[in-house]
Amino acid sequence: MDLDDSYGYADAFGDLADKIAVFPAGRLDTAFVSKLARLDFASDEIGAPTEIPVSNALKNLLRRLRREGYGAILLDARAGIHDLAGLSLHGFAHVDVLVFRGTTQNIDGLRLTLDVLNRRRRDDLKPWVLVHTLLPASQEDYERRRSEIQQRVYDLFIDRIYEGDDVPQLNDRDAAHETMPLRRKPWLEDVDTLRGLADTLLADEELRAIAQRIDEPWDEDLSKSESEDAS
Template identity: 25%
Template sequence: MMATIRFHDALRQAAQALAHLELPAEPPVRVVRDLYGRLRFAVDSAQADYPVQAREQLQKAQAALGPYATSDELLFRESFSYPDKFFYQQNWLQTIVPMGSNEDGEPLPATEVLLLDRTVTGHDWLQPAQTNGRHAHRVVFFGLKGGVGRSTALCMVAWGLARQGKRVLLVDFDLESPGLSGLILPTERVAEYGVMDWLVEDAVGQGDTVLQGMVSASPLGETTQGAVRVAAAMGSQESDYLAKLARAYADVPSAHGPQRLGERLRRMVEALEVREQPDVVLIDSRAGLHDLAAAAITGLADTTLLFATDSAQTWQGYRQLFGHWQKRLKVVRKVRESLAIVRALTPKSDREGGVKRFQRKAYELFAETLYDAIPIGVVESEADYFHPIETDEAAPHFPILVDWDERFQEFDPGLRPEHGGASEAQVDATFGALIEWVSKRIQGDDA
C-alpha cells in the first residue's frame, strides 16, 4: 500500500527527484506550488528543445506526487502567452528543502529548488524591500501575542525620544485591534482619517486626499523638547470600520501589475514621512504571524523589536517564523541584523538567573535558524560568517530588558505625574534600557 503524501512531504519528494534524476543542467527545472500545495515542474525552454527522456522522467516524478500533483503535464515556455513574465518575475525564490534523516537518524544534506509559491497570504514575509533613499529610522514593535506590553513600551520609547528633542511619528498597523490612539490621544485629538481610510481610498486612487488629515499631536510630547505625532488605525469619524477592514488587505491594480499590501503600506509611510519630516518612525505591528506584521518587518523596518516572554509558546512561534526564513538565505541575510529581542515583563524574582536562561534560549534560537553555521576547523574571524557569540551585547539575540512593574499594566501614558501618571524616574526604571538602546540605534544612522 502506497504511503499517504502530506503537504510537508510533497516538496521534499519533488526536490529529491530533481536532485537524483539525470536532467540537463541548463535550464534548471523549477517548481511551482499552487494555493492548495500542489506542485508542478516548470522549464524555461521550448518543449521541443528539451530532451524527450528528461521530459518523461519529470512527468513520472510529478505524477508520483499523487494528490499533490496538478497533473503530469509540465510547464514550458509555450504554456504561457507571455513566458518572460512568468519565468522572470521576482517571486521565484531559491529555497532550501530539508531532506530529513537516514535510517540511522543522521540528517541528510538539504537540497535547493527554485520555487514559485502561490499563497493566499504571507507573501510579504519573503519579500524584503529595497530601501528607497534616506529616510527616518523605522522601528517596528512586534510580538507573537498580545499582553506583553508592546504598545505601552512603544509609547514610553516615543516619550523618551521626544525628551531628547526628537520628532517622533507613531503609526498603528494593528488594524484588527486598534488601540494605540486610545493610549496616547484624547478622543478630541484623534485625526479625521486613519490608516484604514488610506488603504480603502488608495484602492480607488484617492490615498493622497486623506494624508493631510491622518496625523495628530499627542499630549505625550507637550512636556518635552520634541514632539509625538500619531497616525492612528481608525479616524475620529469612523462609522464603517468592519466594512473597510474586509477590503483593506486586497491587492490593487497598478501599471506594473497587482500591488500587494506591503508595497502599499510602504508608499503610505513614505508619504507620511515627507509630510511630517520625523526623526524616527515607530510602528506598532499587528501581533502574530499576520500579513500586517510581515509588511512592517520585511517591508519597512530598519529595526524590529521582537517582544518575548520565557514561555514555550513564544519560543515555538519565533522558531516557526525563523524556520520559514531559514529556507531562503537571501531573506535571512537581509532581515537578521535588523532584529533585536526584547525580554518583556522581566520578573523581579530570580532576576539574574531568569535573564541568563532567557539569553541562552534566545541564542540557541538564533544560532540554529538565522546565524551562519560555521564549518569545523574554520575560525569565524577569518571567514565571512555571521554568528555572534552568546555574550555579544550587540547581537540580535542579546535581550533588551523591560522589567515587570504592575503600575504599567493598566497605565495611561497621557496622564501627567501630578494627575496619577508615572514620573520620568519611574518610566526610566522600567523602560530606560529600551529607550537607551533605541536611541543609540538611531544615532548609529548618523555616525
C-alpha cells in the same frame, strides 16, 4: 495623500506633545470593521502587480511621512503573526523591534520571524532588537528567568542565524542574540492613559536602554552615509 486630519498629538507627554504625532489606524466603530474586511492582502487578478495593494498603500504612506520631516516613524504591527505583521517584516523598517514574553509559543513565533528577517539581513547592520518583556519584578526570579530565556534565544540563533566558526559567546552583550530585558511594571498594568506618567517612562532605565539599542543601527547607518558622502 492628505494627512491633515489623520493625526493628533501625544498630549500626555506635556511639553513634548508637539514632538510626537500619532496616526491611528482609524476610528473604532462598526465601519472600521467593514473596512478591515475589504482590505486586499493578496490580489488574485491576472496581470496584477507583484506587490499587494495594502503593501503599496503602506509604502506610500511611509514615504509621505518621511517627506513631512519626522525624525523617526514607529509602526505598531500589533501582536502575533498576521497579515500586517507579515508585511512589516519585508523591508519597511530600518530596524525591527521584536517584543516577546519568553513562552514556548513566543519562542516559536520568534523563530519564524527571525527566519523571515534573516533572508533580507545586511551584513553591516543588525536588523532587529529583541525585547524580553514582563520579566519578574523580584531580582531572584528575574535573574533565573532572564538567564533561561537568553539561553533559549542563543540556541535558536545557533540553529537558525549564526553561520561558520565566528559565533558570538552567549554573554556577548553586543551580539544579535542579546535580549533587552523589561521587567513587569505594576504601575503600568491598569493604565488607560500615560498622562502624568511621561516623566516616569522617560526616566525608566530599562526603557532608555531599549531606546538606545534601537538607535544604534540608525546611528551606524547615518555615520556610514555621511562617510560615503564625504568620500
